[in-house]
Amino acid sequence: METTTxxxxxxxxxxxxxxLEPAKIDFPKYEELxxxxxxxxxxxxxxxxxxxxxxxxxxxRAELNRVQKALSKKRIEIxxxxxxxxxxxxxxxxxxxxxxxxxSDRISEGIKHYTDKEKDEKFQEIKLRLGNLALKYNVSxxxxxxxxxxxxxxxxxxxxxxxxxxIETEAEEFFQTxxxxxxxxxxxxxxxxxxxxxxxxxxxxxxxxLEMLNYKDLDQVLVQMAHDHEDAVNREKQRQIENxxxxxxxxxxxxxxVDTNTGEVVDSVHSMSLRFYGxxxxxxxxxxxxxxxxxxxxxxx
Numbered sequence: 012m013e014t015t016t017x018x019x020x021x022x023x024x025x026x027x028x029x030x031l032e033p034a035k036i037d038f039p040k041y042e043e044l045x046x047x048x049x050x051x052x053x054x055x056x057x058x059x060x061x062x063x064x065x066x067x068x069x070x071x072r073a074e075l076n077r078v079q080k081a082l083s084k085k086r087i088e089i090x091x092x093x094x095x096x097x098x099x100x101x102x103x104x105x106x107x108x109x110x111x112x113x114x115s116d117r118i119s120e121g122i123k124h125y126t127d128k129e130k131d132e133k134f135q136e137i138k139l140r141l142g143n144l145a146l147k148y149n150v151s152x153x154x155x156x157x158x159x160x161x162x163x164x165x166x167x168x169x170x171x172x173x174x175x176x177x178i179e180t181e182a183e184e185f186f187q188t189x190x191x192x193x194x195x196x197x198x199x200x201x202x203x204x205x206x207x208x209x210x211x212x213x214x215x216x217x218x219x220x221l222e223m224l225n226y227k228d229l230d231q232v233l234v235q236m237a238h239d240h241e242d243a244v245n246r247e248k249q250r251q252i253e254n255x256x257x258x259x260x261x262x263x264x265x266x267x268x269v270d271t272n273t274g275e276v277v278d279s280v281h282s283m284s285l286r287f288y289g290x291x292x293x294x295x296x297x298x299x300x301x302x303x304x305x306x307x308x309x310x311x312x
Contacts, residue, residue, distance in 0.1 A: 034093040141155070203229075
């Protein structure tokens, strides 16, 4: 059997060799065993147990099981002997690996403490330096988010290898973009506010359309405003028509107001004394309006 010598590891510049002898199992009678098993099983491929063969079949099955168990037992025995040295080697080296890793982990904890401390100090300095830069563009430094979080796009700023030149360059590009976006948004907001003010009665509030700018283009928002105002105008016209119809359909009968279509009493006659002051033209218009609403009145001396 060929023996191979390999270097397991270099420790303090000293080579630690290990001899590897590949496992070899000599089984010269395998083909003969295979023929015997084949001969034993081929005749049973389509075999059917019957009432007459039942007792003999149990003996046949027992013999088959005996041979199978014997082969299984021997296979496991030989295999374990072959891999035994490998398993022992694995346990030995794995134990040494764990021992080294434990020592390394203890040091890593101490290093992490000082690494985190350095990053926190750099984080505080970043806030101070970039605070003035953010003011230059009239934006909030809070837009950067918490750069200490791993998923933050600027988390790499906390690395010791990241230079201040790179940090300030990337920050300035970011603040400039945000400032331009805010300026554009303010312009779009003003367009929406002015458009809302331009609509005559019924008026519409710009607030829902300002919110709409967050997920729609300006032209889409303006089209929506025009559509909504048109709907509001149509509703107001319909309301006025309904009010007029309701007024025209009511007739005074004695001290009651009656719906002329249904004969239903819809209200009682109420009265109040008022004194109006105004020009002749204004008072004439007031009288006409009262008549239009079907309000009865009389001139009091």
